[in-house]
Every structure is written in structure tokens, then in C-alpha cells.
Amino acid sequence: MPPKKKVEEKKVLLGRPGNNLKAGIVGLANVGKSTFFQSITRSPLGNPANYPFATIEPEEARVIVPSPRFDNLCEIYKPASQVPAHLTVYDIAGLTKGASAGEGLGNAFLSHIRAVDSIYQVVRCFDDAEIVHIEGDVDPIRDLQIINEELRLKDIEFAQKALENAHKIARRGGQSLEVKQKKEETVLIERIIKLLEDGQRVANQEWTPKEVESINSMFLLTAKPCIYLINLSEKDYIRKKNKHLLRIKEWVDKYSPGDMIIPFSVCMEEKLSTMSPEEQEEELKKIGTQSALPKIITSMRQKLDLISFFTSGPDEVREWTIREGTKAPQAAGVIHNDLMNTFILAQIMKYSDMVEYKDENAIKSAGKLLQKGKDYVVEDGDIIYFRSAAGKN
Known part of the structure; x- marks a missing residue:
């Protein structure tokens, strides 16, 4: 069997892991x-x-x-x-x-x-x-x-x-x-x-x-x-x-x-x-x-290992800041604590797909609208809609 690839460990950052640094x-x-x-x-x-x-x-x-x-x-x-x-x-x-x-x-x-x-x-x-x-x-x-x-x-x-x-x-x-x-x-x-x-x-x-x-x-x-x-x-x-x-x-x-x-x-x-x-x-x-x-x-x-995700729509486009490695429920919590506590799933579009298709329906038709659960690690540039039990999206 071929030798396993050595996984490079990411340096552990000092300081608090919050988004409002x-x-x-x-x-x-x-x-x-x-x-x-x-x-x-x-x-x-x-x-x-x-x-x-x-x-x-x-x-x-x-x-x-x-x-x-x-x-x-x-x-x-x-x-x-x-x-x-x-x-x-x-x-x-x-x-x-x-x-x-x-x-x-x-x-x-x-x-x-x-x-x-x-x-x-x-x-x-x-x-x-x-x-x-x-x-x-x-x-x-x-x-x-x-x-x-x-x-x-x-x-x-x-x-x-x-x-x-x-x-x-x-x-x-x-x-x-x-x-x-x-x-x-x-x-x-x-x-x-x-x-x-x-x-x-x-x-x-x-x-x-x-x-x-x-x-x-x-x-x-x-x-x-x-x-x-x-x-x-x-x-x-x-x-x-x-x-x-x-x-x-x-x-x-x-x-x-x-x-x-x-x-x-x-x-x-x-x-x-x-x-x-x-x-x-x-x-x-x-x-x-x-x-x-x-x-x-x-x-x-x-330097602070910060990345962005977006919430986008005709009412508002907003860029949110989180630390790299943040999971979907915690990212939802940056918007509102209730979204984290009652998180169900995250609907995700990739920024590159939005640039290519320039339309949400076209992204859905292409099968590129992703459904992710609690273990999903948010990636830089994700466009996210959060679904929660509280009914807040």
C-alpha cells in the first residue's frame, strides 16, 4: 500500500476565537x-x-x-x-x-x-x-x-x-x-x-x-x-x-x-x-x-485568520466575519443566537457559482445549491441561507 500522506497540522492561534476582533x-x-x-x-x-x-x-x-x-x-x-x-x-x-x-x-x-x-x-x-x-x-x-x-x-x-x-x-x-x-x-x-x-x-x-x-x-x-x-x-x-x-x-x-x-x-x-x-x-x-x-x-x-460569508438577497447583501474553521451553527450564531440554538441546516451557494450563473434559480437548476448540516465547516466566500426551528431564516 502507498504510504499515507502526511497531513500538515494548522498552527493553533492564540487569542479568543470570536468574530468581532x-x-x-x-x-x-x-x-x-x-x-x-x-x-x-x-x-x-x-x-x-x-x-x-x-x-x-x-x-x-x-x-x-x-x-x-x-x-x-x-x-x-x-x-x-x-x-x-x-x-x-x-x-x-x-x-x-x-x-x-x-x-x-x-x-x-x-x-x-x-x-x-x-x-x-x-x-x-x-x-x-x-x-x-x-x-x-x-x-x-x-x-x-x-x-x-x-x-x-x-x-x-x-x-x-x-x-x-x-x-x-x-x-x-x-x-x-x-x-x-x-x-x-x-x-x-x-x-x-x-x-x-x-x-x-x-x-x-x-x-x-x-x-x-x-x-x-x-x-x-x-x-x-x-x-x-x-x-x-x-x-x-x-x-x-x-x-x-x-x-x-x-x-x-x-x-x-x-x-x-x-x-x-x-x-x-x-x-x-x-x-x-x-x-x-x-x-x-x-x-x-x-x-x-x-x-x-x-x-x-x-493575520487573525478571519474569513467571510455572505447573506444575499434583494433586501440586503451583508458580509459577515468569522474565524476560519467555524462550523455552520456557530456562523449562524454570528447573525443571531437563536439561529445557532435552533439550527436545522444551511443552504449554501459558492461565490464562484454566483459569479458564473448570476442567478439563484440557475444555480439550483444546475444542482449546485448545497444542503449542509451541523458539522459543515464554513468556507471563505460561502453565500448562506440558514434554516432554523424558530422559523428565522
Whole structure:
């Protein structure tokens, strides 16, 4: 018999598995966080003043997710209502050296980071004498090290407290399940403390499902997925060159391996955010580049393992967000809890079939309307009608 194919195991993700996940914008003071927040959300909520700690409380806004599939479905159905997917974004106060010990707005900053599911870390790589850098000059590697250091130091503190609590129970002795679990947990926490002391982030390691469960209970800052946004001058962004980029990549490869680096220009994005779509298109064509915002938004969804399904009809086309691997009843629960609790079946059309046939009846006639039960794992792009015992569809 031929050897069985080795099934590649999917990496177990840290964090909560919910669909309404939140991304926080972090970085040192005056690196462009609040201006980026205003640009990506088209919102005036942020306070992009030219002095440290202009943002005291995190500002929140919902960002519409760019989705050609959603646009196509709206074109096919021409619905009365259109509801795109969104990502919730927070503008968090600027961090400073010593934040882990409470310096500046350190305690508030760290508690706000603890409340989000992922991080956009903005790194300044532009020179501007009019915009004060809190450390005196532009040095992105130093800035990366400061933030990495502060988050790691706070995580070491969290982990040591967790280790102390686990030790208390493990020292009781005996063969109870709780004692056994805490003994295993102490080994895990000691491993976490060691990797943090070595300069590594928890999110960039491989963990078993059982270990993920323990790590999630500690709410570690370095366990959150991170995308590094490299804030360039408009000139450097257009020409795709900057003297710091190679060094930044080397640093990320060493201390945050596998995480994405996206160069962008807050200056350019701010200018574009004041224009109409037609004006934006004309401006981008003139300068020969593209906005980085769509990539920034969709990349974070991928980082969080988020996918979409659709509910479509003449009344409404809506894009819903779930985590990959979600089964049909749980996907129904995103719409309404009653749909999950009284789930009967899911009627599913594939997006590719809708693009081909452009008509539900034609899809049914072709035998491509699928009937799926409770064990069906929703696939990205599914168009779904849920049937429930409560009569809600």
C-alpha cells in the first residue's frame, strides 16, 4: 500500500476565537499613529497633535474592509441595503521608555493593549524637523527595541505572577487533576519566561492547543499578532526606497519572525483621505503608486485568520466575519443566537457559482445549491441561507 500522506497540522492561534476582533495602533509618541487612525477610518476622532501623549484614551472606529466579492454581489442583487464587513481599530496612547514600570502613560497604554486582539505597530522612518521625536532623533531600530522591551518586561511580570499562583497549587502534592495541571503549567510558564528574557515574542512560537488555552488565560501582550507599519515620507514611499528598511527587516526576522512589514506613508494617506474616490484615483495615477490602506486592512484579517460569508438577497447583501474553521451553527450564531440554538441546516451557494450563473434559480437548476448540516465547516466566500426551528431564516 502507498504510504499515507502526511497531513500538515494548522498552527493553533492564540487569542479568543470570536468574530468581532479588534486591532490596536501602537508605537512611540509622534510616529504618526493618530494621523494614520484618521486616514484609515476617515474619522476626526484622533488627536494628532505634535507633542507626546496627545492621545490619552484609545479612540475607536470601524474600518470598512475592501471586498471585491461584496461589491460584485451588490451589483448582481442590487439590494435595498448594503452592509460590508468591518474591522474595529483603536488609536492607543503613545508608549515611552519605562512604560512597563508606569512611566508616562505606561499603565494606561499597557491595559489598552491588553484589551485588543492584534497590533498595528507604527514605526517612524521619516525626517521632519517640525515633528518632534520623543527620543530626539529618528532611529527605527531603537524604537522597535523600546516597544519590544516594554511589552516583554510587562509580560515577564504577568508570567511571574501566574507562575507564583501555579506553584502554590502544585506544592500541595497529591494526584488530583488540578495539581497535575498546575505542575504542567509551571513548566510552560517557565519556558515562556525564558523566551521572553531571550528577547522573543510569545506570538511567534509554536504552541499546542492545551498550551494555547493556558497562555490565553494570561492575556500576554506579546501573544498578540503584530503587523509592522513602516511610516515613510511620501517621496520614499513612491520610490519604494528608504535607508532603514533593510535593518528593520533584519530586526523583525530576528525578534518577530514571520510577522509582516508593510511600508506606507501617513503623509500621503492623510492627503488622500480628504479627496473623493475619483480624485484619489487621479492623484494615485499621477504619482504612480497605490494606497497601502487596503493591504493594511486585509492583511490584519488574514493575520487573525478571519474569513467571510455572505447573506444575499434583494433586501440586503451583508458580509459577515468569522474565524476560519467555524462550523455552520456557530456562523449562524454570528447573525443571531437563536439561529445557532435552533439550527436545522444551511443552504449554501459558492461565490464562484454566483459569479458564473448570476442567478439563484440557475444555480439550483444546475444542482449546485448545497444542503449542509451541523458539522459543515464554513468556507471563505460561502453565500448562506440558514434554516432554523424558530422559523428565522
